[in-house]
Amino acid sequence: MNVDLHYLDGLEGPSMAELAEIEAEMPLIEAEVEWLDAQITVLTVGFNEVTRQMVRRARRERLRAACTVLAARAARPRRHATSPDRVA
Known part of the structure; x- marks a missing residue:
């Protein structure tokens, strides 16, 4: 299947630092x-015993993450405000 992606020409993707930040937040997500x-x-x-346990377990995991x-x-x-890859 040939997909036309010409509308993406000139667009920059996320930097390696941004990808690393997203990856670091995946457990929380x-x-x-x-x-x-x-x-x-x-x-x-x-709301019963099983669903209550599900909610409690999920809440604990969310807090831990x-x-x-x-x-x-x-x-x-901390990074400089004008450049995502520049360290202040």
Whole structure:
């Protein structure tokens, strides 16, 4: 299948630093999706022992992932506001 991508000419993709930041935040994104899935399950099935455990487990995992991501962010040097790859 030949796809015409001429509309992408001249557009720059994300830098390696931006891709690394996205990759570093994937555990948090996955935990957020799991938490939302648990919330949807409660809304469709109802609140019972199983769904309560799902929500509690997802909430714990979301908090753990958030702490990990925030600790990793704090350990990185701050970048200059005008250039995503420049360290201040």
